[in-house]
Amino acid sequence: MNESPTTENSPLRLARLDKSYRKKKVLDKLDLNIAIGSVVGLLGKNGAGKTTLIKCALGLMRPDSGEATIFGKSAWTLDAETKARLGYVPQSVSLYSWMRIGQLVDYTAAFYPKWNAALVGDLLRDWELKADDKAGNLSVGTQQKLAIILAMGHEPDLLVLDEPAASLDPIARRQFLKAVLAVASDQTRTVVFSTHITSDLERVADRLALLRDGRIVYDGELDELKDSVKRWHVTAAGALPADLDVPGAVHRRIEGAEALLTVRGGTQESREEIERRYSASVRVEDLSLEDLFLELHEEEVQHAETR
Amino acid sequence: MYLSVAPTSGVPIYRQLVEQIRAQAAGGRLEAGEFLPSVRQVAERLAVNPMTVSKAYSILERVQVVELVRGQGMRLLPPGSAANGKARQQAIQPLLQEVAAKARQLSLSPEQVLTLLRPMLKENEHE
Numbered sequence: 001m002n003e004s005p006t007t008e009n010s011p012l013r014l015a016r017l018d019k020s021y022r023k024k025k026v027l028d029k030l031d032l033n034i035a036i037g038s039v040v041g042l043l044g045k046n047g048a049g050k051t052t053l054i055k056c057a058l059g060l061m062r063p064d065s066g067e068a069t070i071f072g073k074s075a076w077t078l079d080a081e082t083k084a085r086l087g088y089v090p091q092s093v094s095l096y097s098w099m100r101i102g103q104l105v106d107y108t109a110a111f112y113p114k115w116n117a118a119l120v121g122d123l124l125r126d127w128e129l130k131a132d133d134k135a136g137n138l139s140v141g142t143q144q145k146l147a148i149i150l151a152m153g154h155e156p157d158l159l160v161l162d163e164p165a166a167s168l169d170p171i172a173r174r175q176f177l178k179a180v181l182a183v184a185s186d187q188t189r190t191v192v193f194s195t196h197i198t199s200d201l202e203r204v205a206d207r208l209a210l211l212r213d214g215r216i217v218y219d220g221e222l223d224e225l226k227d228s229v230k231r232w233h234v235t236a237a238g239a240l241p242a243d244l245d246v247p248g249a250v251h252r253r254i255e256g257a258e259a260l261l262t263v264r265g266g267t268q269e270s271r272e273e274i275e276r277r278y279s280a281s282v283r284v285e286d287l288s289l290e291d292l293f294l295e296l297h298e299e300e301v302q303h304a305e306t307r
Numbered sequence: 308m309y310l311s312v313a314p315t316s317g318v319p320i321y322r323q324l325v326e327q328i329r330a331q332a333a334g335g336r337l338e339a340g341e342f343l344p345s346v347r348q349v350a351e352r353l354a355v356n357p358m359t360v361s362k363a364y365s366i367l368e369r370v371q372v373v374e375l376v377r378g379q380g381m382r383l384l385p386p387g388s389a390a391n392g393k394a395r396q397q398a399i400q401p402l403l404q405e406v407a408a409k410a411r412q413l414s415l416s417p418e419q420v421l422t423l424l425r426p427m428l429k430e431n432e433h434e
Contacts (some may be wrong), residue, residue: 039356177354185347185357202314206358223319223362235412281408286317 009036010072011158011190012057017066019052026052027063028214034207037187039180041201041222042194043293044211050194051091053211054162058088070158084112087156091163093147097136101129101146105153112154120153127175141167148176152183159183161193165200173197177204198289208289210296218296222289229295230266231287234259236280246270251298262287262295308337308344312353320355324363329398332372332383339385343373 012034019027026049034040044050055061057068059075068075073082095104101124109115124131127145138146144167151159159180165173181204183189195201201208201222208225210218218225229250234240236257244254244261247270251262271282287295310327312320331337343349346364350357364381367373373381410420 174354178351181350181354181356185350187358199315202320203312203354204356206356223321223359226317226319227322279411281411283405283408288315288317290315291317 010034011036011070012160012192013069014053014057015067015069017053017056017068018064019049019056019061020064025214027056027066029066030211030215032209032216032219034190034192036190037184038207039184039191039205040193040207040209041205042192042209042211043196043198043201043289044194045196045297048211049214050211051162054160054192054194058086058160084154085157087151087154087159089144089147089151089161089164091166093143095135095138095143095146097134099135100131101133101135101138102131104135104146104150105131108150109153114155115153116155117153119155120149123149123152123179127172141169141172144168145172145176148179152179155183155189157189159189159191161191163195164193165195165197173200180204198293202289210293212297225292226286226289229262229264229287229292231285231291231295232259232261232263232266232271232274233283233285234261234274234278234280235283236278238278240278240280244274246274251295262298310349310353312355314355321359321362321366324349324360325366326398328363328367329370329372333386333398335386337383339383341383342376342379343381343383345380 010033012032014030014032017027017030018025030053032053042050042053052061056063057075058070059068059078062076070078071082071085073079078086096107099107105120105124109117109120127149129142129146129149135143135146144164148161148164151161165176168176177200180191180193184191184204191204193201193205205222207220208218208222209216232246234244236259239256240254240259242254244252244259246261246263246266248264248266249261250264253260266284271284274280275282308328308331310324312323314320316323318326328337328343343364344352346357346360349355349360353360364373368375368381371384373383376382406420406424410417
């Protein structure tokens with residue numbers, strides 16, 4: 001559905017990005033190309049390098065090598081015009097604590113040639129933020145809400161959020177997701193958000209970028225991943241062989257007459273084959289993103305052992 | 308139209324939507340000629356990505372549960388058409404697969420299962 005992004009129209013493109021802290025490699029020749037109009041969830045476990053990736057992508061941190069471009073322009077030397085098309089909410093928000101919310105809104109609005117005051121007003125009201133409250137007195141969650149609103153006021157073509165929902169309560173999170181969807185609904189604006197809350201990602205993201213060991217190990221449609229990776233519960237009449245194998249098996253657990261197989265792109269033929277050969281029944285289970293996330297990490301463990 | 312999604316269920320959201328609309332159309336809870344709510348309305352109400360909803364709608368169009376009326380949206384086709392019959396068969400397939408798997412586990416013969424199932428189907432006919 002998405003056009004394949006070229007350098008010119010791609011809101012965000014990372015090419016062979018390398019970044020190390022002292023001797024620890026965080027990003028390892030990382031490639032990622034984000035298409036216009038998509039909502040991309042960047043998923044990775046703690047310490048996987050999500051924040052480093054985002055900072056390098058936005059030109060807030062210099063990679064050791066490789067290139068990050070935003071709308072075709074180098075992120076490190078981004079011009080003001082392109083910066084104005086960008087919205088960013090960092091993981092730890094720092095607001096001028098002495099300013100009142102209303103002042104902060106005016107202050108931020110002054111930086112942008114176009115500012116949707118009506119949208120900001122609606123969000124402030126919906127998210128129950130009061131113009132007279134001092135930023136320094138707000139809870140962490142409320143500060144995060146404010147930072148999100150401030151990053152959306154100029155209606156950026158690319159909105160990047162680093163763990164935006166981490167300190168939001170369920171109601172605020174739902175409101176946040178709706179705001180993201182409103183951005184996404186015209187399909188010309190792009191949202192990238194990092195998270196480890198998989199259920200949020202499942203709701204709003206149409207694409208998933210999975211970061212592991214400094215690389216993007218999955219970049220594609222979330223639905224495609226869910227449609228292709230399944231867990232097979234095999235129950236046989238007798239003991240199953242320990243080396244029971246299926247084309248596309250990512251992960252196997254075999255105990256006696258029962259087996260759990262995680263299969264990528266498994267076919268009905270190979271399922272019937274197992275059923276026939278071992279007079280078994282095979283129940284196919286759909287996997288949530290959380291399960292998939294765990295399975296895709298186990299895959300690495302297994303490969304590392306056999307290497 | 309009542310729709311609900313469980314994002315963490317493992318079934319992709321677009322498939323949940325397809326199944327629910329299909330079931331409501333097949334079961335007569337949605338009537339032929341009725342229009343589905345717009346993609347934007349559904350996306351907003353359920354807080355899901357609009358692309359997910361339009362994906363579900365285009366599948367429903369492909370399997371001829373609905374037709375696209377330019378400028379007006381998705382209109383339900385009359386049930387019982389050949390394509391719709393196939394859709395109804397597909398809707399019950401996963402459940403039957405589960406029954407078949409369970410029957411094999413319990414070493415029940417196909418005849419035994421059918422003997423159990425037949426009166427249940429008849430009961431439904433009288434409803």
